[in-house]
Amino acid sequence: MRPLSHRLTAEYLGSLLLAALVIGSGIAAQRLSPGDVGLQLLENAAATAVGLYALILVFGPVSGAHFNPVVSIVDSAFGGLTWRDTAAYTAAQVLGCVSGAVLANTMFDSAPISISTTDRATLPHGLSEVVATVGLLLVIFSLVRTGRANIAPAAVGAYIGAAYFFTSSTSFANPAITVGRMFSDTFAGIAPTSVPAYLLAQLLAAALAVPLLRLLYPTPTTETVHEALDTEGQPR
Structure with a gap:
């Protein structure tokens, strides 16, 4: 496993680019397809899916490419990270996503920070976040454990691209990106008042995913995200 400083740098940069990708493609979609929300969502989802695929390839060999506190939490539950490292990962992920929001706003000549006014806190949205996050964790750790x-x-890129459409919340599935998206009053934003409900749903999903994974994959071939990569960063 790489030194913690290397891994935190990878998690920060990966989270920054992920937030810039999600928010920036949302801003571009709004401007390229004004008045057509369905097309905007398609453009946002497609860019996120392929961009996430590339980011995992780049940063996976260094840190496991979590970019997501619930992924780090579940990895710790399976022994892949210490809980102290998970706390450090979470800080890097949140800081990265906030930085990415500022970067996306600035790249599109908007105010660097604009607090979102998009209210998303409804029961269907909360349920969607539980479903989206459980699904993401099942995709990641079912593959790692087999x-x-x-x-x-x-697989992660494909799942997130699909989940933009089959969930009413458009599948944030990530506490760090949820916080980051508060700082952009654009297509991908979320109002601060909606954030606690999303965070609660995502953490509940992590609590549900761990026993499900233990039930479905009780004898893993590979225990952790990090063990799935050799020292040269090539999948085994």
């Missing part, structure tokens, strides 16, 4: 981590980048 020795198929080499296809995780494609």
